[in-house]
Amino acid sequence: MSKISITDVIDNLTGPWQPRDLATANDAVVRIARFHGAFPWHHHDEDELFLCWNGAFRIELRGREPVTLGPGEIFVVPRGVEHRPVAEKPAHGIMIERPETKQYGN
Numbered sequence: 305m306s307k308i309s310i311t312d313v314i315d316n317l318t319g320p321w322q323p324r325d326l327a328t329a330n331d332a333v334v335r336i337a338r339f340h341g342a343f344p345w346h347h348h349d350e351d352e353l354f355l356c357w358n359g360a361f362r363i364e365l366r367g368r369e370p371v372t373l374g375p376g377e378i379f380v381v382p383r384g385v386e387h388r389p390v391a392e393k394p395a396h397g398i399m400i401e402r403p404e405t406k407q408y409g410n
Contacts (some may be wrong), residue, residue, distance in 0.1 A: 310325050310398075323399065346386065357397060359395025363379055363388075364390055
């Protein structure tokens with residue numbers, strides 16, 4: 305048990321789309337990543353929660369309107385929905401998901 309500085313973790317991220325695990329609680333892992341550019345389209349067999357920490361990014365959803373998030377805003381992508389995060393400028397997002405969730409989907 306120790307506290308984690310999200311700012312320190314952000315300062316040590318080496319590039320976009322390389323998530324770092326921050327903590328695990330119950331059956332979920334909290335991950336953070338730098339978002340910049342477009343991540344590939346994918347889907348998961350479980351829900352995925354996105355929290356915008358700083359900057360802004362959008363979650364594009366196949367066949368639906370995209371959702372734009374700013375600092376402090378969250379959005380849950382329901383299981384099975386094809387999606388991709390896109391950030392025009394560098395931003396940081398926190399994801400809450402199951403530890404076995406694959407970054408590029410199922």
